[in-house]
Amino acid sequence: MIKINRLYSEPQIFEPISFEYGINIIMGEEAESTNKKIGVGKSICIEFINFCLLKRISDSRLNLIPKKYSDITESQIKLDLDFNDKKITISRSIKNQEEITIFVNGEEKIFDRLDDASDYLGSLYFELFPANLKRLSFRNLLQPIIRDERSEFKDLIQSHDTKKRIPSDFGPHLFYLSLGLEKYSEIKTLNDELQKRKVYFTEIKKLVTQNDELKIQDAKAHLNELESEVLKVNKSIEGLKNNESFELLQEDLVKLESKLAELRTRQQAIKYEIKQIDSLPKPENINENEISIIFNQFKQGLGDLVEKSLDDLKEFKNKIDGFRSSIVNDRLTALKKELTQLNEVVRKLDNDYSQKISLIDKGEVLRDLKTSIKIFNDKNSELSNLRSLIERYDTAERDKKLLEAEKTVLISDFDEELYQKSKIIKSFRETILEIHEKIMGNREAHFDIKTTKNKSVVEFVMRTDDDGSHSTERMKVFIYDISLMLNEYTKQYHPGFLIHDNIFEDDDSIEKSLNFLYGYNENSPNEFQYIVTLNSDLIELASQNGKLLFNVNNVKRASFTKENRFLGLKYNEMK
Structure with a gap:
């Protein structure tokens, strides 16, 4: 059992608060200047207790205290506890939230990681339990017994701020009830694996069905058709290979194909060069009279430097033009001659290739060896890809079904354990009915535990008189939590304390509930x-x-007012 004895701080930032067995009220009261009671520090006081019990700062409202209030964030928050048979003090600061000091019967233990401190306290808590008992983390153990005001007290299992959308965890509840925790954990783990397999299965299915454009049966039918096509092409090629002269012919064909490819490349180069020559501009035909005028102008300007006559100039021009034409025409003639010869060689090689092919081609499937092999490779590649996808699809479907079958067996085992331990459920139900009668005035209530196939694995069904209304749902949570703490079976596993932050909304429910306690x-x-x-x-x-x-x-x-706040000051939480 865990008993909270004292909450305090060093250096002191709030008045120490001592707690006793039974009822402990942290009150918000009116001040002389105002009758308002909200925002005085009641919930922050609970947050400090929770913080010392190793709640993560990221999940705490203490993380919203402005950093400028260094006296608050640097102070060591301390909590004295009776922890089973030990005296324990837990010390921690907001600024260095991962550094935790725990005093056990006066002996100091320092941790620089929150998880290490949690593991240590967990080991202390479970040291009195059998070694083979399924265990929880220390924080997980405390989850149902410290209810956040922002949980709105509308769900038996959810004790956190509703805005955080933390998945429901039945683990600690089943631990207190000593019911099926191991099976629950196995099914939860299996559910996670099953979810991954379902996602993978869906992705593979989309690939096989081309984003659901086809049905699986159509994809498998197409696979059969591809197999038939590949078989036919393969048989044709194998038929060719069975011909006695196939190897020789195949070697000749490969050589011919290589030679033809080389010659055709040369054909294209020659054609391109001929096209380039044809595009060259023709020699310009200049009028003799124009030449005479230009020549005389230059001669008059240059005088005795020019000794050649106009006839000499004309003769020189004609030689240049003739030389250029001779070079171009000779090259063009040579290229055309070479192209003609190449065309003849290619034609003969083509004829030779066709004759060799005709010797082994029966005309049923193959028309060209190279083309046939390409068709075979393409079809075979498509076949291999589709076959691989369908095999992966079939494997994924099988794995998913096996996990679903395994889950069904585990749920069946869970059901059997619930049946075998039905006396615990009956006892817990009776505790709920007794408390319901004391508080609500009747026994018109019910409680049961059922397994389910959805993600939650299990369902706690609780009905109370006139349930459904906001205040009645809060009383349902109160009765459940108190029953979990006081029932003859559950109290053997329960830490023995319960914290509710602003659960009551009317004086009638407070009166009957606190009178009962x-x-x-x-x-x-x-x-x-x-x-x-x-x-x-x-x-x-x-x-x-x-x-x-x-x-x-x-x-x-403790009592707080607007004039006497828990932390002695007013601040706005950081957003």
């Missing part, structure tokens, strides 16, 4: 610890009318 503690002292935050106006009327069985001041452990 007070009476239980009077008859069976030191069995539990209930810490609750509430506003004074919700309990004042019942106290004034004498309906409470106890004096509120005797169970009030």
Whole structure:
């Protein structure tokens, strides 16, 4: 059992708060200047307790305290506990939230990782339990018994801020009930694996069906057709290979194909060069009179430097033009001659190739050896890809079905365990009915545990009188949580304390609920610890009318107002 004794800080940033067995109220009260009771620090006080019990700072409202308040963020927050048979103090600061110091019977243990500290406290908690008992992490163990105000108290299993959308975890509840925790964990793990397999199966199915454009049966039919096509082509090629002269012919064909490819490349080069020559400009025909005028102009300007006559110039021009034409025409003639010869050689080689092919081609499937092999390779590649996809699809479907079958067996085993331990469920149901009768005035309630095939694995079914309304749902959670703490079976595994942050909304529910807990503690002292935050106006009327069985001041452990806040100051949480 764990009993919270004292919350304090060093250096002191808030007044120390001591807690006792039974009821412990953290009250929000009116100040002289205002009757408002919200925002005085009740919930932050609970957050500090939770922080010392190793709640992650990222999940805590303490993370929203502005960093400028260094006296708060650097102070060591401390919590004294009775932890089974040990005296423990847990010390931690907001600034260095991963550094945790734990004193066990005065012996100091320092941890620089939150998870290490959690593992240590978990080992201390479970050291009194059998070694083969399925265990939880320390924080997981505390999950159902410290309910956040922002959980809105509308779900038995969810105890966190509803905005965080944390998946429901039945693990700690099943642990307290000593029911099927191992089977639950196995099914949860299997569900995760099954989900991965389903995603993989869906992806493969999309590939096989071309994004659902085909049916699986159509894809498999296409596979059969591809196999037939590949077989036919392959048989034709094999038929060719069985011909006695095939190897020789094949060698000749390969040589011919290589030679033809080389010659055709040369053909294209010659054709390109001829095209380039044809595109060259023709020699320009200049009028003799124009030449005479230009020549005389140059001669007059240059004088005796020019000795040649106009006839000499004309003769020189004609030689140049003739030389150019001779070179171009000779090259063009040579190229055309070579092209003609190449065409003849290619034609003969083509004829030779066709004759050799005709010797082995029966005309049924193959028309060209090279083309046939290409068709075979393409079809065979398509066949291999499709066959691989369908094999992966079939394997994924089989694996998924095997996991689903395994899950069915585990759920069946879980059901059997629930049946074998039905006395625990009956006892817990009876505890709920007794508390329901004391608080609600009747036994019109019900509780049961059922397995389910969905992700949650299990379902806790609880009905109360007139349930469905906001306030009644809160009372349902209260009755369930108290039953989990006090039932003869569950209290053997339960830490023995429960914290509710602002669960009550009306004076009637407070009166009957707290009277029940007070009476239980009077008859069976030191069995539990209930810490609750509430506003004074919700309990004042019942106290004034004498309906409470106890004096509120005797169970009030702290009181905060707008003028006397928990941390002594007002601040806006960081967003």
